[in-house]
Amino acid sequence: MSPEQANKPGMPPIRAAEMQTQDLRRPLGPKATPDRAPGARYAVFGASALLLGFGGYEMYGVLSLGGTTPLEWAMLGLFLITFAWIALAAVSSVAGFIILRKRDRANSSKGPLRLEAKGRTAVLVPCYNENPASVATAIEAMVRELEQHGANSGFDWCLLSDTRDPQTALQEEEAVSLLRQRLGNSSRIYYRRRLVNTDRKSGNVAEFCRNWGSHYDYLLVLDADSLLSAEVIIELANRIDRDPNAGLIQTVPRLVGGTSLIARLQQFANAVYGPIIATGLARWAGSEGNFWGHNAIIRRQAFMECCGLPHLKGRAPFGGTILSHDFVEAALLRRCGWKVIIADDLEGSYEESPPSIVDLAVRDRRWCQGNLQHSKVIGSRGFHWVNRFHLLTGIFSYLCSPLWFALIVVGVMLALQAQYIRPEYFDSTLSLFPSWPRQDAPRAVRLFLLTMLVLLVPKILGIARVLMDPAQRRSLGGSARTLTSMLAEILLSAAIAPIMMCVHCGAVFSTLMGGDSGWNPQRRDDGSLPWKQLFYRHRWHTVIGILLTLIAWNNSPALLAWLSPAIFGLLLAAPLSALTSSLSIGRWFKGRQILATTEELNEPSILRTYRSLEPTIEAKLACIAPLATHFSDPALVRRHEALTPTYEGTPFSAEEALARxxxxxxxxxxxxxxxxxxxxxxxxxxxxxxYRMMVSLAQNPRTQLEARTG
Incomplete structure (x- = not known):
């Protein structure tokens, strides 16, 4: 290590600036911002309302034949709420499909891309106990791609660590030093590790803004697993620089890099169905788009003026730090008059997905708490109604599962009522004929088919778009493989859906009962677990499946057939979890190009660069000196001291006293x-x-002993 690299500071000079905490009870006066999408918004919501009305009318017709009982009213209410969710998704998908088909036919060619933005951009990579080799590889890959466009001068790269594991922290320092050596003067690589993880990721970014944000005009916020092509990075900077009213531009990330079956399943759905859903959302959201926390560029001034997050009253899980901060930050930006735009047309924004159902459950438990916490934010003064709707959909994305489960329970209760409770043949009215409990069976079948069609509209339109475009068909391996992948995705998703429904029900129940999700790093590669742990984690899912089976078996074959999709997934929860997290089974599907994506069969340049760099960087970081030798190596000591910021006025903690x-x-x-x-x-x-005490002890152990005993 050269002395220059060892003594290079971790961050640029501090340029302190205020980031005022926002008062959610007091509105700000927004400046005028053009609404780009009133027509599309009214069309999508109007069509969704009509579809919901028709579905509700049909359900009422099914249930009201011969009178309506309280249980049937409950079923009607639950149906309306859950059907509204899938109706909006279906209509948005239709809008997205129409827009994307026009784009596909236009097939416009782009000229050479140049960085035209005059402002400076800080690329922020927050990380928490992540694999330093993966993070460093991603940063170097993006820097090298930018070099090819001569655009490196406009971007500084800031690794903002909240890591608490000492060995991982030293690996991060080694990774930063390695990047500086390999990239030389072609880029500026910075590193800061916080003393205290206040407010998690949002606090990490806010602390950077208060100390160093004034150096920059824009913030390109990534996650530890994010990877953006040079074209996307440059285009984001150009777009926000050209539009003085743009506060945030959000890309639509594609899922890549997964090997397990569940990861491949998510990647295929994200690649084929995701674009039409995202395009429809972007169209009706217009200037009131949303923020998903990463792979987005933000106007630094707007963020610091508008997005200082307050602590919510009360204790966790509903009080304290705002966990799902991104939705709230989007609403705050729009409240101040800044546009929040979803750039659904940009391709080249990537991230990874959890490798197992268990990892999905761990992630969703944290997201569930954050989204339910929005119930204390949704009524904030000055929010645009579309931003409130984003918050509501976030809440409902987890409440939907308990509602679906309640719908199943009410259906079972209706079947049990018909079996065990004696019907009231003659009511209080004078009639010569008995009042038989009846339902309209043919209408029920039509309603079932309608519901399934609405539920599958995004999948059908996604596949239709691929099959209608020869280039897209080839990119997914041809028509036969595309249809095979669609069938595999639908069957596997149907089997996993009841498990995830129970997972979300458990997450909602745990949150409502006061449980806190904590903050644990996400597994990125291997999601497999021993069978004993799998059976333990899925024990209640299996028990629910057994109970539903016994109830349906004892009632009627019709009820058993109606519940069979849910029963199958729940009874086989543990084996399905093992199957979908297996890397070997995932490789088998990959070898046959089932559930393949365009990024897998025709790997983009940024992914190829990442794969080529990964072995070298992993090998170099695997040779890091252990802690026992770190304190006696003068070069490592100088580097660590240069990378460690000095925090003034921090409280004296118990750990500090004990360590001393x-x-x-x-x-x-x-x-x-x-x-x-x-x-x-x-x-x-x-x-x-x-740290200096430890270094002195490593270099002069006897001096320390003599000073104590002399």
């Missing part, structure tokens, strides 16, 4: 390392005077 006493009592640094807990060692690495 243990270091003073140790005869050498190895003994101190044995005594220090992980939290205490983390505090040592982030506290300059404690």
């Amino acid at each position: 006493v243990k270091i003073m009592d140790a005869s050498n640094h190895r003994q101190a390392l044995e005594w220090l807990s992980q939290k205490e060692l983390d505090k040592v690495l982030l506290t300059p005077y404690l």
Whole structure:
């Protein structure tokens, strides 16, 4: 390591600026922002309302034949709520399909892309106990792609670490040093690790804005697993620079890099069905788009003026830090008059997906808490009604599962009522004929077919778009493989759906009962678990499946047939979890190009660059010096001190006090390392005077011992 690299500071000079906390009870006066999509918005919502009205009319006709009982009214209400959800998705997909077909036929060619933006952009990569090799590889791949367009000068790369594992933190420092050596002066790589993880990711970005944000005009916010092509990065910077009213531009990320069956399933659905849903959403959302927390560019001034998040009253899970901060930040930007735009036309924005159902459940538990927390934010003063609708859909995305489950329970209760409760043949009215409990069976069949059609509209239109375009058909391996993949996706999704329904029901129940999701790093590669753990994690799903089977078997074959899709998935929850998380089974599907995507069969340049760099960077970072030798290596010590910011006015913590006493009592640094807990060692690495004590102990162990015993 060169002395220049070892002494290079982690961050540019601090340029402090205020990021005022917003008052959600007091509206701000928004400046006029043109509404780009009133026509599309009214058309989509109007058509959805008509479809909902027709579905509700048909359901009422099914249930009202011969009178309506309280259970039937409950079923009608639950049906209307859940049908509204799928009706809006279906109509939005139709709008997206029409727009994308016009785009496909236009097939406009683009000229050479150049960076025209005059402002400087900080690319922010927040990370929390992530694999430093993967993060470093992604950064180098994006930098090298930008080099080919001569656009590196407009971007600084800032790795904002909230990592709490000491060994991983030192690997991050090694990764930053490696990137600086490999990229030289062609790019500016910065690194900062926070002393305290206040407010999680939103607090991480906010602290950067307060200390260093004033150096920049725009913030390109990524996740640790994000990967953007040079074309997307440059185009985002150009677009926000050209539009002075744009506060945020959000891309639509594609899922890539997964090997397990569940990851491939998500990738295929995201690639084929996702574009029409996202395009429809972007069309009716217009200037009131949404923010998904990453792969988006933000006007720094607007963000700092409008998006200082308050703490919500009360304790977690509904109080404290706003977890799903992105939806709220989009609403705050729009409240101040800034446009929030979904750039659905940009291709080349990528991220990874969880590798197993268990990992999906862990992620969704955290998202569920954050989205339900929006119930305390949705009534904030000054929010645009479309932003309130975004918040409502986020809440409903998790409440939908308990409602579907309630619909199943009411259906079972109606069947049990017909079996065990004696009907009232003659009511209070004078009539010569008995009042038989009846339902319109032919109409029920038509309604079932309508519901399934509405539910499958996004999938049908997504596949239709592919089959209608020869280039897209080839990109997915041809018509036969595309249809095979669609069939596999529908069958696997139907089997997994009842498991995820129960997972979301559990997440909602846990949140409502006061449980906090915590903050754990996400597994990115292998999602497999031992069978014992799988059966334990899915034990209640299996029990629910057994109970539904026994009830239906005892009632009638018709009820068993009606419940069979849910029963199948729940009874086989553990085996399905093992099947879909298996890397070997995923590779089998990959070898036969089933559930393949365009990015897999025709790998984009940025993904090829990433794959080519990954082995080299992983090998270099695997050779990092262990903690025991770190404190005695002068070059590593100089580098660490240069990369560690000095925090003034921080409170004296218990970990700091214990670490100080243990270091003073140790005869050498190895003994101190044995005594220090992980939290205490983390505090040592982030506290300059404690770190210098460890370095002195490593370089002069006897001096420390003599000073104590002399």
